[in-house]
Amino acid sequence: MLFENNWLARYPRPNACIIDPGSEFKGEFQNTLLRHGIECDSTSVKNPQANATCKRLHQTVADVLRSISYTHVPRTYAEAANLVDTALATAAYAARTALHGTMKMSPGSIVFNRDVVLDIPLIADFEVLRLRRQASIQRNLARSNKGHVSHDYQPNDEVLKLTYCPHKLEPRATGPFRIKKAHTNGAVTIRAKPYVTERLNIRRICPSVTSNNHLVDLLLQLA
DSSP: OHHHIIITTOOOOOEEEOOOOGGGSSHHHHHHHHHHHHHEEEEESSOOOHHHHHHHHHHHHHHHHHHHHHOOOSSHHHHHHHHHHHHHHHHHHHHHHHHOTTSSSSSSHHSSSSSSSSSBBBBHHHHHHHHHHHHHHHHHHHHTTTTTTOOOTTTTOOEEESSOOTTTTTTTTEEEEEEEEEEEEEEEEEETTTTTTEEEEEEEEEETTTTTTHHHHHHTTTT
């Protein structure tokens, strides 16, 4: 209902809606999208780029709610609503005034060309900020790839799908599945069932020993 009242009633109907695989977006929410003819596209597990900003804001809201609820316990519905509004406003203020680790400036300062906390004019050089962010991305990428084993997935290769947070006695991977198509953005499409395909990031799969015997040590690391 919130999605219908706050988005569909004010803005043009979107072609698709990207959601995460959480339980709050299952069932009734997907039925709402289907009723309005909106395509439902769910993100994969362990995809921090999709909702990293939302997760950080939610964590800030939770921290504020935890500290305020212990010092000022709400007694009525109005007090509880005021507490939530205060937490949301505090989280928004923190996000706008926090110093970005890469750009060395706060988002509010970049937008308004003035420091949000102090009465100081600031001039943001967007080209320098872009180059600084790109350099940080390249450093993080090189550090992340340092421990990776180079392997190019090709169509018809057999892979195993890694299990997310497996229990002690649960298998670490399922499969093997055959790759139907390899994409240029670090993802592959596998044949999950005879008439079902699934697109996965290469971080969620590993080569199968049946077709890649030289990568057996990768599977042994899963245990």
